[in-house]
Amino acid sequence: MNSAQIEIQLIASLVAIACAIPGTFLVLRKMAMISDAISHSILPGIVIGFFITQDLNSPILILFAAFTGIITVVLVEYIQKTGLVKEDTAIGLVFPALFSIGVILIAKNANDVHLDVDAVLLGELAFAPFDRLLISGIDVGPKALWIIGVILLITISLLFAFFKELKISTFDAGLAASLGFSPAIIHYGLMSVASVTTVGAFDAVGAILVVALMITPAATAYLLTTDLKKMLALAITFGVLSAISGYWFAHWLDASIAGSITTMLGLLFLIVYLFAPSKGVIAVMYREKQQRIEVSLLTFLLHLKNHNELEERHVNHLREHINWQKVRAKTVLELALKNNMIMVDNNIVSLTEKGDTFTSKAIDYIITNEDAQIEDMKDDFFLFRG
Amino acid sequence: MTKIAVKVDDLTVAYNYKPVLWDIDLEIPEGVLMAIVGPNGAGKSTLIKSILGILKPIAGSVSIYGKPYEKQRQLVAYVPQKGSVDWDFPTTALDVVMMGTYGSLGWIKRPRQKEKKAALEALEKVGMLAFKNRQISQLSGGQQQRIFLARALVQNASIYFMDEPFQGVDATTEIAIINILKELRKAGKTVIVVHHDLQTVPEYFDWVTFLNVKKIATGPVKDIFNDDNLTKTYGINYKVSIQK
Ligand SMILES: Nc1ncnc2c1ncn2[C@@H]1O[C@H](COP(=O)(O)OP(=O)(O)O)[C@@H](O)[C@H]1O
Ligand SMILES: [Mg+2]
Numbered sequence: 001m002n003s004a005q006i007e008i009q010l011i012a013s014l015v016a017i018a019c020a021i022p023g024t025f026l027v028l029r030k031m032a033m034i035s036d037a038i039s040h041s042i043l044p045g046i047v048i049g050f051f052i053t054q055d056l057n058s059p060i061l062i063l064f065a066a067f068t069g070i071i072t073v074v075l076v077e078y079i080q081k082t083g084l085v086k087e088d089t090a091i092g093l094v095f096p097a098l099f100s101i102g103v104i105l106i107a108k109n110a111n112d113v114h115l116d117v118d119a120v121l122l123g124e125l126a127f128a129p130f131d132r133l134l135i136s137g138i139d140v141g142p143k144a145l146w147i148i149g150v151i152l153l154i155t156i157s158l159l160f161a162f163f164k165e166l167k168i169s170t171f172d173a174g175l176a177a178s179l180g181f182s183p184a185i186i187h188y189g190l191m192s193v194a195s196v197t198t199v200g201a202f203d204a205v206g207a208i209l210v211v212a213l214m215i216t217p218a219a220t221a222y223l224l225t226t227d228l229k230k231m232l233a234l235a236i237t238f239g240v241l242s243a244i245s246g247y248w249f250a251h252w253l254d255a256s257i258a259g260s261i262t263t264m265l266g267l268l269f270l271i272v273y274l275f276a277p278s279k280g281v282i283a284v285m286y287r288e289k290q291q292r293i294e295v296s297l298l299t300f301l302l303h304l305k306n307h308n309e310l311e312e313r314h315v316n317h318l319r320e321h322i323n324w325q326k327v328r329a330k331t332v333l334e335l336a337l338k339n340n341m342i343m344v345d346n347n348i349v350s351l352t353e354k355g356d357t358f359t360s361k362a363i364d365y366i367i368t369n370e371d372a373q374i375e376d377m378k379d380d381f382f383l384f385r386g
Numbered sequence: 387m388t389k390i391a392v393k394v395d396d397l398t399v400a401y402n403y404k405p406v407l408w409d410i411d412l413e414i415p416e417g418v419l420m421a422i423v424g425p426n427g428a429g430k431s432t433l434i435k436s437i438l439g440i441l442k443p444i445a446g447s448v449s450i451y452g453k454p455y456e457k458q459r460q461l462v463a464y465v466p467q468k469g470s471v472d473w474d475f476p477t478t479a480l481d482v483v484m485m486g487t488y489g490s491l492g493w494i495k496r497p498r499q500k501e502k503k504a505a506l507e508a509l510e511k512v513g514m515l516a517f518k519n520r521q522i523s524q525l526s527g528g529q530q531q532r533i534f535l536a537r538a539l540v541q542n543a544s545i546y547f548m549d550e551p552f553q554g555v556d557a558t559t560e561i562a563i564i565n566i567l568k569e570l571r572k573a574g575k576t577v578i579v580v581h582h583d584l585q586t587v588p589e590y591f592d593w594v595t596f597l598n599v600k601k602i603a604t605g606p607v608k609d610i611f612n613d614d615n616l617t618k619t620y621g622i623n624y625k626v627s628i629q630k
Binding site for chain 2: 028082161162163164170177179230231
């Protein structure tokens, strides 16, 4: 690896981390769309900031653009508050309007600079190492690395300082407000971080990748954990993993780096979506199948408990009596036998003592819905896992 | 003379300029266990949220023991309506209860051992200690409500506001919750509960407020819980077969 390659991967990884942190909270707040809006509507802010500063990397320009991001959020909320349209409609109204203002401003005035719409949407990570930061003539590294590094540092400090406030206002805004943690302050704080990160990252990686890096790693992590801290850690891991593997994928195919990273993000999400242990599609399908079997098992046990007559408990009769279409009788019989709940004697099925107790308990649970009854049965049966 | 715990003066609250609470005057004496009753959309939740400073009224004022709410936060605990939070949020029962301690911590400071101990005690009190590490979406409706109650208990407040704590809970949990509320009252706390089941008002509460956009009546259950006030609140000619 040469130094430019290392620098590109470093920039992409730092961008991934800086995006995953606010992204996690945006996903939990069901505000994924707003990051899309911000990433587009900061364009006029960048253009106007550029007219004023004449420098694409000036911190003033970043603040200017971030401010446009906040204006987007305020406008969306204002339109939504009128009660005439829903939030997604409000977002759909605001950001194309602002984005097109930006496009017109570029077309009219900025033909001579490297501000063009393609670069804005896709960015060009491959060129990032050529734009160096010189401090009194000494080369200290790519400008993009410094910009995103500073933003990341600020983001991490804010996360550590306000983790508890972010958590409570995201989970329960009402309680947060009643305890004196103004949800509005936290909301706009988060939006500011998201805006600044978007602006800082987007010159290097483009608007589309910024949105993908904010939302996809967090959405992937959400499928895997029930702990907020782990969700953050996983989102960061997925982001960095996609950034680095995406870089090499692009290298191998000689394709756009941003496009390849986005592809990796999508791929990772797909894998987790299918195979996640409890929320994944396959796990859910398996669980549903188990539950069908267990319902049949319970029906079967109840029938045995309710009927003492031998003919009602004959293997052949059981086949007709209970609705076995969905689950094959054999599976249920085997499950009951394996758990020592029934015994079969001369083709006559009867409950064992264990089966009898289990059935009584299960009935109690179904009738009273008392959770205490079910706690010790949970390990044996999916059915009661909620 | 008992002290006034909560005082509401000329309170008017609106969403999108449409008032949902009109000119409410209300005094809640210290140490009562009070039900707020009224039909759906009467503004019961809105009233509580306005008292707690979550909503800004367009007119009127609220005081807690004579001072504005902002100065008295530490005295007040709040249990929101269950539907108001995201139960799929990645967090555990213990963690949710710990949130009750955030108010006394203030900004930036983090919960430590002391806060955790208080949260565990509160969980124990509502009979949920065994579930402390359970993800909150994997709790039944009744268990979720107990967690909310524990979170309020951990705030160690003087006044408790609860928005429909019996919504979607089983009979055992309902009895467990009401017993804890009665204990709180015995300890001199003031407890204000939005309540739906009119049958149980006389059994559970000693004070009641009828609300439907306007305040219809407020006072001791034995004096004002009657067909007349119920009819005024619920519109239809109300005949309750409630034995007192
Ligand atoms: N966020 C909101 N925006 C607009 N209207 C609302 C909002 N919340 C409540 N409302 C309206 O205010 C009225 C009172 O609501 P609420 O206080 O929740 O009633 P209750 O708790 O008594 O059922 C209802 O008509 C409801 O539709
Ligand atoms: Mg309500």
